[in-house]
Amino acid sequence: MNYQAMYDESIDNKEQFWAAQAGHLKWKRQPTTILNSDNDGYAQWYADGMLNMSYLCLDAHVEAGNGMKPAIYYESAATGTSSVITYKQLLDSVAHFAAGMRNLGVGEGSTVIIYMPMIPQAVIAMLACARIGAIHSVVFGGFAPHELAMRIDDAKPKLIISASYGIEFGKKIPYKELVDAALKEAKHKPDYQIYYRREKGFDSLGGRNELDFEALMKCGTVGCKDVPSQHPLYILYTSGTTGTPKGIVRDTGGYATALKFSMSNFYGVQPGEVFFAASDIGWVVGHSYIVYGPLLHGCATVLFEGKPVKMPDAGTFWRIVEKRKVNHMFTAPTAIRAIRKEDPDGTLMKQYNTESLKQLFLAGERCDTATWEWIGHKLGKPVIDHWWQTESGWPMLGLMTRFEEQIPKPGSAGRAVCGYDIRVLDEDGNEVLNGTEGYIAIKLPMPPGCLTSLWKNEIRFWKGYLEKFPGYYLTGDGGYKDDDGYFYITGRIDDVINVSGHRLSTGEMEELVAMHKGVAECAVVGIADELRGQRPIALIVLKDGYMAQETDIETELVALIREKIGAVAFFRNAVIVKRLPKTRSGKILRKTICQIADGKAYTTPSTIEDPAVLNEIYEALRQREQGMAFVTEKAA
Ligand code: COA
Numbered sequence: 087m088n089y090q091a092m093y094d095e096s097i098d099n100k101e102q103f104w105a106a107q108a109g110h111l112k113w114k115r116q117p118t119t120i121l122n123s124d125n126d127g128y129a130q131w132y133a134d135g136m137l138n139m140s141y142l143c144l145d146a147h148v149e150a151g152n153g154m155k156p157a158i159y160y161e162s163a164a165t166g167t168s169s170v171i172t173y174k175q176l177l178d179s180v181a182h183f184a185a186g187m188r189n190l191g192v193g194e195g196s197t198v199i200i201y202m203p204m205i206p207q208a209v210i211a212m213l214a215c216a217r218i219g220a221i222h223s224v225v226f227g228g229f230a231p232h233e234l235a236m237r238i239d240d241a242k243p244k245l246i247i248s249a250s251y252g253i254e255f256g257k258k259i260p261y262k263e264l265v266d267a268a269l270k271e272a273k274h275k276p277d278y279q280i281y282y283r284r285e286k287g288f289d290s291l292g293g294r295n296e297l298d299f300e301a302l303m304k305c306g307t308v309g310c311k312d313v314p315s316q317h318p319l320y321i322l323y324t325s326g327t328t329g330t331p332k333g334i335v336r337d338t339g340g341y342a343t344a345l346k347f348s349m350s351n352f353y354g355v356q357p358g359e360v361f362f363a364a365s366d367i368g369w370v371v372g373h374s375y376i377v378y379g380p381l382l383h384g385c386a387t388v389l390f391e392g393k394p395v396k397m398p399d400a401g402t403f404w405r406i407v408e409k410r411k412v413n414h415m416f417t418a419p420t421a422i423r424a425i426r427k428e429d430p431d432g433t434l435m436k437q438y439n440t441e442s443l444k445q446l447f448l449a450g451e452r453c454d455t456a457t458w459e460w461i462g463h464k465l466g467k468p469v470i471d472h473w474w475q476t477e478s479g480w481p482m483l484g485l486m487t488r489f490e491e492q493i494p495k496p497g498s499a500g501r502a503v504c505g506y507d508i509r510v511l512d513e514d515g516n517e518v519l520n521g522t523e524g525y526i527a528i529k530l531p532m533p534p535g536c537l538t539s540l541w542k543n544e545i546r547f548w549k550g551y552l553e554k555f556p557g558y559y560l561t562g563d564g565g566y567k568d569d570d571g572y573f574y575i576t577g578r579i580d581d582v583i584n585v586s587g588h589r590l591s592t593g594e595m596e597e598l599v600a601m602h603k604g605v606a607e608c609a610v611v612g613i614a615d616e617l618r619g620q621r622p623i624a625l626i627v628l629k630d631g632y633m634a635q636e637t638d639i640e641t642e643l644v645a646l647i648r649e650k651i652g653a654v655a656f657f658r659n660a661v662i663v664k665r666l667p668k669t670r671s672g673k674i675l676r677k678t679i680c681q682i683a684d685g686k687a688y689t690t691p692s693t694i695e696d697p698a699v700l701n702e703i704y705e706a707l708r709q710r711e712q713g714m715a716f717v718t719e720k721a722a
């Protein structure tokens with residue numbers, strides 16, 4: 087079958103198509119009801135199906151005689167260690183840890199927060215939750231205690247699972263201290279905190295509710311609890327327009343079906359092959375393609391703890407490819423840009439045998455053509471940009487490698503993936519002509535695997551995604567389609583930015599900056615950054631009479647964002663301006679600020695209150711650029 091026939095089938099004959107895909111999984115009870123829709127036309131998949139994700143990822147492979155095959159290649163550039171964990175060993179650990187959690191009263195529907203570095207115990211904890219029907223919520227380890235506290239208060243976990251420390255470029259991240267700080271701030275108090283001790287001598291587990299990860303594994307084993315297809319497998323918080331993160335809820339049956347389908351048909355992976363997604367389990371890529379996708383499909387997944395550069399060098403990825411004979415790789419363009427900066431001629435890359443690699447997938451942010459061309463040329467393998475988001479859980483645009491070979495043109499994120507009826511709409515919800523930019527929306531129903539709601543917040547779910555264009559899901563991205571059906575993503579249409587592949591909310595940063603005693607009003611926008619894709623800067627208007635040096639207030643704001651969100655926000659600049667450009671109705675013209683900051687040509691919006699302010703902004707930014715240099719390098 088070719089791509090077009092397969093795609094058309096997925097749209098025109100949805101139920102039949104997705105019933106067939108569900109048939110590739112070992113359900114406890116095979117679904118007979120394939121698709122239901124709620125009042126807004128929002129899909130619920132496989133309503134009467136029953137299954138267990140941990141069973142599909144582990145037990146099913148062991149039962150099929152593949153227990154001795156590698157499930158995880160743990161490659162820690164951070165500690166200079168590596169190990170292999172077979173399916174049988176992983177199942178054993180998961181069954182033990184799940185029993186330990188169950189002894190603590192965790193069961194079907196309980197929520198558990200996992201705040202851990204990239205170590206196998208994090209994967210064990212995720213799969214153990216799935217085993218007993220508990221709902222995990224993994225929080226990215228780079229987030230500060232305040233972010234963790236917000237997630238604790240929203241998810242109300244029974245347990246927090248963490249580790250003694252993480253490692254970032256040789257510096258230790260004190261997870262236990264960060265959890266303690268978050269718990270001080272959070273209103274909700276989990277029953278227990280569980281810590282994995284990475285080395286002997288970490289014995290600060292003194293609190294009444296603090297337990298040792300390994301001690302918990304001494305309570306026997308437990309089997310799988312089958313759950314209905316709609317049962318939430320996890321909540322994954324992501325950034326939205328405001329400071330409060332959105333808890334994306336993922337179901338079990340639809341997600342398992344979509345991941346299995348994507349492994350075979352999108353990524354073109356065979357069971358038993360080696361899949362290396364160089365992301366973090368705190369992000370959706372980590373959930374879908376470090377943990378669940380590869381394990382469902384019987385692959386060996388590479389769990390990589392480290393950075394693509396400097397740990398020890400920019401050959402790290404290729405060293406792992408050679409050592410583990412990686413067949414398929416996935417990373418963010420920012421990682422490739424970092425490698426290119428350190429190894430522009432590919433000298434380090436050439437030291438390793440990368441023959442096993444069939445293709446490299448890029449996602450998480452827009453991939454610039456120069457980076458795409460560089461890596462394609464150096465690696466000599468197909469480089470496939472593809473587009474998706476936390477909400478979708480799996481690719482929406484790209485190249486379905488099982489059916490098509492023609493790599494999309496540079497700058498394009500590809501064609502619609504099976505199941506996604508993607509449209510470009512204008513402000514009134516009408517489809518625009520090809521080549522015209524608009525809102526990227528998906529005609530309902532969404533295929534299996536996409537978010538089912540926001541955690542305990544149906545109203546925000548509806549308002550954020552379904553209200554603007556009835557009958558469509560709003561992706562939050564803008565872009566256009568060409569005559570051949572290839573889409574081009576031009577960027578977010580909301581207050582979300584992508585810094586080093588990390589999705590962050592400028593709205594949240596703005597709320598924090600506005601709390602500073604000297605700030606009358608402010609705008610935080612994302613500007614272009616050579617390495618990181620984007621990074622945030624603040625434009626601030628000082629309160630009347632508030633006297634401060636720009637450098638002082640900037641230092642305070644940098645510290646504030648670091649403390650509240652984390653170093654990953656890469657917030658480095660606050661520029662004082664006399665006023666902000668606004669529409670006559672008082673809306674800040676953020677897009678125009680971005681254009682000015684990025685040195686792009688801009689047209690004066692017709693709605694602007696006073697056009698003279700644009701020149702002031704231009705001068706303030708340019709002066710700043712010359713005087714102190716907009717730092718694109720890491721600050722000392
Ligand atoms: N835990 C704690 N801190 C973290 C962290 C984590 N998991 N990840 C990043 N940070 C910190 C860094 O240590 C750094 O702190 P510093 O300012 O005190 O030095 C800060 O956050 C900024 O980090 P980052 O933006 O990552 O810059 P970097 O120079 O450390 O690394 C890259 C640059 C490009 C190598 C790195 O961002 C990278 O590997 N990006 C790929 C991301 C990715 O795979 N995303 C997944 C999307 S699919």
Ligand code: AMP
Pocket residue numbers: 324369370448449450451452453471472473474475476477499561562563575577578584587588589
């Ligand atoms: P996240 O939810 O963190 O995965 O971030 C999703 C957002 O990242 C999308 O809505 C896009 O704005 C952006 N994004 C992801 N992949 C791509 C891509 N291939 N091209 C352009 N933007 C992308």
